[in-house]
Amino acid sequence: MPTVLVFLIDLLLTALAVETAGWIVRLGFHPDATLGLAGTTVAASAATFAAALGAYLTGLHAPSLLLQTKQVVARVALVSVGAVLATLVVAYFIWYQPIGRTGLVLIGTLTFILLLCWRLLYGRFIAKGPRISMVMLGTGPVERRFAARLNTLGHTRYAVRGFIEGGEITTELPKQSVVLGVPVPEDVEDPPVLGPLDDVVELCQEAEITHAVIVGVSGLSDAQVRAMSLLQAHGVRVHTAGNIWMNVALQVPIDLVDARWVLNTFEQLDRPAVLAAKRLVDLSVSAIGLLVFAAMFPLLWVVQRLDSPGPFFYSQDRVGVAGRVFRVHKVRTMRVAEREQQRWASESDDRTTRFSRLLRRLRIDEFPQFWNVVRGDMSLVGPRPEQPKIVDELERDIPYFGYRHLVKPGITGWAQIHQGYAASVDESAVKLSYDLYYVGRLSVLMDLDIMLRTAFVMLARIGSR
Known part of the structure; x- marks a missing residue:
C-alpha cells in the first residue's frame, strides 16, 4: 500500500478517535x-496530525514491521502518547482550549485502539493475502538464490512460482550469503522448472x-531479449531482480548490481540543482546545530573534565567522497590512552566512560x-564515514x-535509520545495500525524510555505539 495512503488512513482514524472522544465526553x-473538530479545532487537528506523523516516523507504514506484533503494539502506544501530548501542549499552552483529563485519556485510548486494530488487520492481510505470481527467467544458482530469498519474506506480495530454462545470466556475480540482508535458506524447496524459454x-x-523476473541486463542473448519482448506484448510484465528487491527491502542487492544500475546512479548524481538544494539544507541546519x-559547550566541558581528563574534542581520519581522507571532529567519548586504535565499535565498548555513554545515546x-x-x-545525510x-x-x-563514496558521507543516513552501526564485515555488507539504495x-525529499526519522531512532537508542 502506498505510504501516502497509509498516512491519510491514519489521519482519518485519529480524527475519528478525537470525534468519538468528544461524543463520549458530551x-x-x-x-x-x-x-x-467542531469545537477545539486547533487542538484536535494537532492530535490528528501528531498521530499520523508519529506513525510514519516510527516506521508503522513499513510492511515488514507489521508482522512483528510486539513492535506494533509498542510503537502504536508511543504514537498515542505523542498525540495526547500534542493535544495537551496546544490546548493548554498555545491556543487556550482546555479539554480536561477525561478527554485526553479518551483521545489517547481511542487512538491506540483504532490505529492498533487497523495495523493488525493490515498486517494479517499482508501475511495471509494473495500473492502476485512470478516466474524467474533462468535456472542458475543466482536465480535460485534470489527466488529462495524472495519466497521467505513474509511481508512481500510477490511469490516465485517457477523457473524458465534458458533465461539465466551469463556473467558471474559475487557469492555472498547475506548481501541481500536475508541469509540463503537451506531447507526451502525450489519452485519447479516450468519449461524452456x-x-x-x-x-x-x-x-x-x-510477472517475470530477469536477474541482470548484462550479457543477454537475442533469445532472451526476444522472450522478454513477447512477454511484455502479451501482458506479462518483466522486472529486474534488483528493482523487485529494492521495492520490497528498500535495499540495493549488492550481488545484483549491474552496469545499468551504475549508469542510472551516475545520471541521478549529475543534477546540479538537487545538489545545490541539498547543500543549502546542509548549511542551514548545520548553522543551527553549531x-x-x-x-551547551560550557556545561559539557565542565562535566567531561570531571569524568575523564583529556582534550574535549577528538579528531580522527575518515574516508569521504571520492575516497578522500578528512578529519572528522567529535566530542571525545573514549579514554585518551586508547582513542587512536582503529577497531569496530561494540554495543558496550570498554573504551567509553560513564558520561560518554549518555552523550552517545543522545548523539x-x-x-x-x-x-x-x-x-x-x-x-547531513549520507553513508556513515568509516x-x-x-x-x-x-x-x-x-x-x-x-x-558508497560516490556521495559525501553523512551524520545520519538511510542505513543508520534501518540498521544502525555495523560491527562486522557481514553487517557492513547489509549496511552497504542500504547505502547504495540512498x-x-x-x-532533497529523501534527505528530509531521513532527518525526521532519525529523531525516532535517537529516542529508541538504535545505533548508539
Missing part, C-alpha cells in the same frame, strides 16, 4: 463540552503468471560534525563497497 460527563509465453498463460552546541558527541558539514567534508583501515578491509571483502535515489 454524552457521559459534560454535555456542554466542545471537544472535537521458447515456450515462455504459453507457460505463463497456462500457469496464470503475470549554535545549539555553542550553548550530542556528534554535534561538532556540523563543522565538517559546513566545510564541505560531509553532508576509518581508512576499516575501509581497506571492507573493500577487499565486500564487492562494490567503494560505490546513493541511487538521492533527493
Whole structure:
C-alpha cells in the first residue's frame, strides 16, 4: 500500500478517535463540552496530525514491521502518547482550549485502539493475502538464490512460482550469503522448472503468471531479449531482480548490481540543482546545530573534565567522497590512552566512560560534525564515514563497497535509520545495500525524510555505539 495512503488512513482514524472522544465526553460527563473538530479545532487537528506523523516516523507504514506484533503494539502506544501530548501542549499552552483529563485519556485510548486494530488487520492481510505470481527467467544458482530469498519474506506480495530454462545470466556475480540482508535458506524447496524459454509465453498463460523476473541486463542473448519482448506484448510484465528487491527491502542487492544500475546512479548524481538544494539544507541546519552546541559547550566541558581528563574534542581520519581522507571532529567519548586504535565499535565498548555513554545515546558527541558539514567534508545525510583501515578491509571483502563514496558521507543516513552501526564485515555488507539504495535515489525529499526519522531512532537508542 502506498505510504501516502497509509498516512491519510491514519489521519482519518485519529480524527475519528478525537470525534468519538468528544461524543463520549458530551454524552457521559459534560454535555456542554466542545471537544472535537467542531469545537477545539486547533487542538484536535494537532492530535490528528501528531498521530499520523508519529506513525510514519516510527516506521508503522513499513510492511515488514507489521508482522512483528510486539513492535506494533509498542510503537502504536508511543504514537498515542505523542498525540495526547500534542493535544495537551496546544490546548493548554498555545491556543487556550482546555479539554480536561477525561478527554485526553479518551483521545489517547481511542487512538491506540483504532490505529492498533487497523495495523493488525493490515498486517494479517499482508501475511495471509494473495500473492502476485512470478516466474524467474533462468535456472542458475543466482536465480535460485534470489527466488529462495524472495519466497521467505513474509511481508512481500510477490511469490516465485517457477523457473524458465534458458533465461539465466551469463556473467558471474559475487557469492555472498547475506548481501541481500536475508541469509540463503537451506531447507526451502525450489519452485519447479516450468519449461524452456521458447515456450515462455504459453507457460505463463497456462500457469496464470503475470510477472517475470530477469536477474541482470548484462550479457543477454537475442533469445532472451526476444522472450522478454513477447512477454511484455502479451501482458506479462518483466522486472529486474534488483528493482523487485529494492521495492520490497528498500535495499540495493549488492550481488545484483549491474552496469545499468551504475549508469542510472551516475545520471541521478549529475543534477546540479538537487545538489545545490541539498547543500543549502546542509548549511542551514548545520548553522543551527553549531549554535545549539555553542550553548551547551560550557556545561559539557565542565562535566567531561570531571569524568575523564583529556582534550574535549577528538579528531580522527575518515574516508569521504571520492575516497578522500578528512578529519572528522567529535566530542571525545573514549579514554585518551586508547582513542587512536582503529577497531569496530561494540554495543558496550570498554573504551567509553560513564558520561560518554549518555552523550552517545543522545548523539550530542556528534554535534561538532556540523563543522565538517559546513566545510564541505560531509553532508547531513549520507553513508556513515568509516576509518581508512576499516575501509581497506571492507573493500577487499565486500564487492562494490567503494560505490558508497560516490556521495559525501553523512551524520545520519538511510542505513543508520534501518540498521544502525555495523560491527562486522557481514553487517557492513547489509549496511552497504542500504547505502547504495540512498546513493541511487538521492533527493532533497529523501534527505528530509531521513532527518525526521532519525529523531525516532535517537529516542529508541538504535545505533548508539
